[in-house]
Amino acid sequence: MTPPLPEAVRHALDRPELALLWQRIRKQLERTDAQPRGTVRIPIPDHRTASELGAILGRRLTGHIGKNTQVDLGKLDQILRAGPAQLGLPDVIVALTGEQLLQKQVQLTTRTAGNQQVWQELLDIMDGVPQMADERALLAKSPVGPVQHPPDDTAAITRSWQVYEPAIRAACIWWRAHNDGRRMAARQLAGLAFRDTKKWTDQRRVAFANLVQRPFDQAVDEADVPIKMSGPLVWKFQDTIAHAATARPWIGLPAQGIRTLGYIECDAKGILVVENVEAFEKVCLLDGVTERWLCVWNQGNPRKRLMRFLADLNLMVAAWCDLDAYGIRMMANLEKGIGRSVTPVGMSLALWRTGTKLIQTDQQLAWARDVAANFSTRGPALLRELAVAIAETGDCCEQETLYEQVLPTLDATLRAFEHSGA
Structure with missing residues (x-):
């Protein structure tokens, strides 16, 4: 058991200016099996640190301000043993930190x-x-x-x-x-x-x-999943199996079945992927949209089978997701999965700034900031400005709160994409 430090000695050694010294010495001792060998380099940023460390080492360090100094563990061990502490350097470290040395070795042994x-x-x-x-x-x-x-x-x-x-x-x-x-x-x-x-x-x-x-x-066998869609797509095998334009408000077709049985006829101008199911249904019921565009529910997050289906159609793709870090990540995953760019709809920075924000905990906001920061430089190009803004606050604006801003102009927005070839 490590002997206690006299209170006056503890007060002298347990100073904020010396914290880095003890931290680096502890790491060195754990590398040398608790033997006081070698040196550690300590920066001297100011007069106070020079004074406190100089008092321990018994030398003037004011000339080292703004520089580093080397501390020899063997010499410091002798100083401590001969001084009021009456303890060697390893025991002093344990007494100051309250933790036995070689904890890392114990942890490594346990993991091994x-x-x-x-x-x-x-x-x-x-x-x-x-x-x-x-x-x-x-x-x-x-x-x-x-x-x-x-x-x-x-x-x-x-x-x-x-x-x-x-x-x-x-x-x-x-x-x-x-x-x-x-x-x-x-x-x-x-x-x-x-x-x-x-x-x-x-x-x-x-x-x-x-x-x-x-x-x-x-x-292995995987259960097929339905792709919810509405628009100018016909699935045929000898005869018509399903017509996505005739179902109201949408039809669900098996993701694997539609790719492996029969063939697809689709004369859509493009594909609009919508993140949330209620917003997807709202889009399907709009006049004019599903006559020209194939509207597809994103299933909460694009699954592989959905992305393979979208990739096979080889049409321009637009997507409407929540205006948050995860919506941006969803767009990035979609682009990666189908192998081409995706144009965002209803996901402008202006809409996010003025939209109703989701109530989140501090932890949720912190997570969202981290996710957005990752996409602020490498995310979809048209959403990087939004990612930068979300990285500052973590705020989320759900797409369901933007129906009045997005739905009335959606048909015109998609027509503009058609003309621009986005």
Whole structure:
């Protein structure tokens, strides 16, 4: 147990001007296994710091103001032992901070032990799966440490352990089912492998597909999802299956089915994607819009099947989303998913400034500011000015509060896009 510091000594050492000194010394001691060796460099920004540090080291430091000085840990250890503290440097650090040294080493050891357990689990579940034998041999030879990495030549082709581990678990379950002649559903597999049916990510899908040697949608079954739409689109197979222009206010067509069965006829001028379902329905009921444009509900956030469908149509795309950081992110994801630019509708900076703002917590506002800041320089070009403004406040203006401003002029706005070729 570390002896206590005399109160007068603690008062002299526990000064704000010395905080950086003790912080850097602690890091050095943890690197040297608590032995007072080496030096640390300390900046001297002002007279007060020069005075406080000079008093500890027993030398004048006023000539170092605006510069740095080197502190030798061995010499400082001797000074403290010979002075009123009567303690060596390691004990002084512990007494001042209230934390034992080498906590980082303890944490690293704990993380290594946890990684060792997971490493062994993966080896165990790969055992007995012939198709995973090579991967198992690679993992068995890979080192285990506090920060774990996949083997260099992994068939998963990922450098992220957070992707690799779940992909291995899913692949082992999948191969066992495949070898028994059983086909699995995507969410079923996620529930068994990840203990959460919603934990598939794009990266995990790719790594898993690499491990099972086939595309994800061929390896597992996924429930089809409806695409809600209205406009000049006909789905045919021998005869007409569905006509999106005749349904009021919209029709739901299966995302996978519409791409794999029969063919599509669409003479729309463009596609208008709307984020929220109520706003989507309002648009579908407008006179003139769905006669020329195919209006599609964004499903809250563009899913892969929706984006593949939109990409296949190869039409100009406009989108109306909430005027917030997440609406901008949604637009960026949509552009990336369909491989071409998307023109924003009803998402001007002026509308955001004058619109009704959503009540949010301080934490929600902070999150929104961070998201907007990320898109202020690399987001969709037409929305970067809006992103800069939202990055300052985090405010959100939901599209449902802008019906009176956007809907009356929407037809004219889309006609302008047609003429400009946006």
